[in-house]
Amino acid sequence: MELGQRDPVTGRNTTGHEWNGIEELDTPVPRVVLFFLFATTLFSIIYWVLMPAWPLGWSYTKGLLGFDDRAVVAKAVSDATAERAVWTDRVASSDFATIQADPELMRAVTQTGRTLFEDNCAVCHGVDAKGGPGYPNLAAKAWLWGGSPEVIAETIKVGINSGDPDSRVSQMMAFGRDGVLDRKQISDVVAYVRSLSGATPAAGDADRLKAGQEVFAANCVACHGDDGKGKTDMGAPNLTDKNWIYGGDTQSVFNTVYAGRQGHMPHWGDRLTPVDIKVLALYVNSLGGEAP
Amino acid sequence: MPNFHRKLERSAIGFVVAIVVVASIGGFVEIAPLFTIDETVEKAPDMRVYTPLELAGRNIYIREGCYACHSQMIRTLRDEVERYGPYSLAVESQYDHPMLWGSKRTGPDLARVGGKYSDAWQVAHLRNPRDVVPVSVMPAYRWLEDNTLRTEDLGLHLKAMSRVGVPYTQAMIDNAPADAYGQANPDTDFAAGVAERYGEATNIRAFGGKPGQVTEMDALVAYLQILGKLTDAATASNVAAKAE
Numbered sequence: 001m002e003l004g005q006r007d008p009v010t011g012r013n014t015t016g017h018e019w020n021g022i023e024e025l026d027t028p029v030p031r032v033v034l035f036f037l038f039a040t041t042l043f044s045i046i047y048w049v050l051m052p053a054w055p056l057g058w059s060y061t062k063g064l065l066g067f068d069d070r071a072v073v074a075k076a077v078s079d080a081t082a083e084r085a086v087w088t089d090r091v092a093s094s095d096f097a098t099i100q101a102d103p104e105l106m107r108a109v110t111q112t113g114r115t116l117f118e119d120n121c122a123v124c125h126g127v128d129a130k131g132g133p134g135y136p137n138l139a140a141k142a143w144l145w146g147g148s149p150e151v152i153a154e155t156i157k158v159g160i161n162s163g164d165p166d167s168r169v170s171q172m173m174a175f176g177r178d179g180v181l182d183r184k185q186i187s188d189v190v191a192y193v194r195s196l197s198g199a200t201p202a203a204g205d206a207d208r209l210k211a212g213q214e215v216f217a218a219n220c221v222a223c224h225g226d227d228g229k230g231k232t233d234m235g236a237p238n239l240t241d242k243n244w245i246y247g248g249d250t251q252s253v254f255n256t257v258y259a260g261r262q263g264h265m266p267h268w269g270d271r272l273t274p275v276d277i278k279v280l281a282l283y284v285n286s287l288g289g290e291a292p
Numbered sequence: 293m294p295n296f297h298r299k300l301e302r303s304a305i306g307f308v309v310a311i312v313v314v315a316s317i318g319g320f321v322e323i324a325p326l327f328t329i330d331e332t333v334e335k336a337p338d339m340r341v342y343t344p345l346e347l348a349g350r351n352i353y354i355r356e357g358c359y360a361c362h363s364q365m366i367r368t369l370r371d372e373v374e375r376y377g378p379y380s381l382a383v384e385s386q387y388d389h390p391m392l393w394g395s396k397r398t399g400p401d402l403a404r405v406g407g408k409y410s411d412a413w414q415v416a417h418l419r420n421p422r423d424v425v426p427v428s429v430m431p432a433y434r435w436l437e438d439n440t441l442r443t444e445d446l447g448l449h450l451k452a453m454s455r456v457g458v459p460y461t462q463a464m465i466d467n468a469p470a471d472a473y474g475q476a477n478p479d480t481d482f483a484a485g486v487a488e489r490y491g492e493a494t495n496i497r498a499f500g501g502k503p504g505q506v507t508e509m510d511a512l513v514a515y516l517q518i519l520g521k522l523t524d525a526a527t528a529s530n531v532a533a534k535a536e
Contacts, residue, residue: 055325055328058330060325070379073368073373076369080374120408135424
């Protein structure tokens with residue numbers, strides 16, 4: 001069979017192939033498919049000219065539009081920054097008291113602050129800022145280093161035991177593990193410490209209070225203060241309130257005294273901008289802080 | 293031309309060869325220039341290599357399939373840059389074999405998670421994510437704490453990496469198991485060698501919080517804490533881009 005022979009049923013030419021009497025129609029490609037083939041080819045040629053496309057050994061064609069993903073994202077970020085500048089400039093240039101006195105500005109601060117908090121802080125301190133075992137409650141007015149926005153901003157910037165050169169440093173000794181106190185002394189001081197905040201005494205605690213007070217006076221007052229109210233310049237917690245970072249039951253307090261504690265808060269100075277830190281400090285302060 | 297095609301399609305071997313040639317043009321045009329064009333991979337003179345412990349952590353990350361939910365590539369998109377930090381550069385994964393890029397994120401991108409959270413948080417989170425993030429859907433990885441890390445073959449891992457271009461020295465390869473132990477046990481004599489071979493900036497801590505041993509938890513946390521910290525190139529180039 002020769003190419004160009006007509007099929008009697010459809011009237012189309014056949015390809016000339018024939019297998020066991022079965023022949024193949026030479027149907028042309030539908031117009032619409034051809035159209036898309038030409039259209040997309042044309043598009044790609046225009047695209048090659050306009051956009052970065054062809055490699056040329058050690059370089060590549062940059063395209064007439066000079067498109068660059070990195071320039072686009074840099075512009076998008078700086079546009080967004082400029083858009084926010086209407087209120088971030090005022091945050092940057094005002095002190096904390098002025099910002100707090102401006103309810104309109106504080107509305108923007110609280111809104112953005114909440115987003116920043118959820119993105120960065122909430123995994124440890126919780127979405128409600130109430131903390132958890134090992135992570136302080138920020139909504140309880142119980143501040144380790146002070147609750148004014150200035151102090152909170154500094155804590156966010158440098159962190160606690162964070163490895164930053166300016167980091168806040170605080171460590172509770174391992175009184176038991178390092179052999180400073182024996183088991184009985186620890187049990188005594190635990191009973192005394194728990195009594196400071198009016199915790200329900202465990203069995204036998206009443207007899208330990210006097211000895212515990214002596215141990216406390218000899219070992220703990222340097223950081224926690226004579227009255228056990230803590231010292232914010234050392235990050236030593238107040239023991240007379242009902243807030244416990246590591247738990248307030250007898251076993252938890254015993255573990256704390258025995259093995260010591262060294263909390264770790266990362267430093268955010270190189271991750272967040274100064275304005276972000278200021279906004280976060282104001283937000284955290286608004287949860288339960290002191291006036292500046 | 294039609295004659296040529298008729299001839300070609302009737303020669304099986306010739307047609308196969310022609311298909312291979314045509315199909316490989318696409319790959320060649322896309323892949324070959326990456327090796328010849330200089331700006332494909334940026335320069336990062338301060339780039340350091342993974343320590344043996346971090347490399348072991350990386351292997352555990354791959355073994356546990358973390359990459360199925362977490363990418364390590366911040367794309368050049370505004371929302372990603374604002375949430376995760378400077379976009380990723382190719383040079384940052386130049387010692388990653390294989391790389392762990394991607395865009396499918398059931399969990400957040402981890403390209404810059406190093407130093408973002410404390411070791412204790414990472415351990416608590418891997419032990420049971422719900423303890424620290426109540427809405428998390430991540431599985432718990434409790435066994436990492438109980439499994440002692442296999443360190444004896446780490447030298448071979450380093451050697452394999454050096455074959456594909458990671459600049460490990462012979463001393464690094466020889467001391468790999470000791471360095472893995474030392475990095476997780478800062479109070480021991482082995483720790484000094486880690487700082488000496490890998491630089492003072494190396495994290496040397498009891499990552500998993502169990503002194504005296506090296507667990508898989510130590511390795512994975514050590515790896516997570518170095519993500520995005522091997523070089524400052526990204527911060528530098530992003531800052532430059534912003535200044536323009």
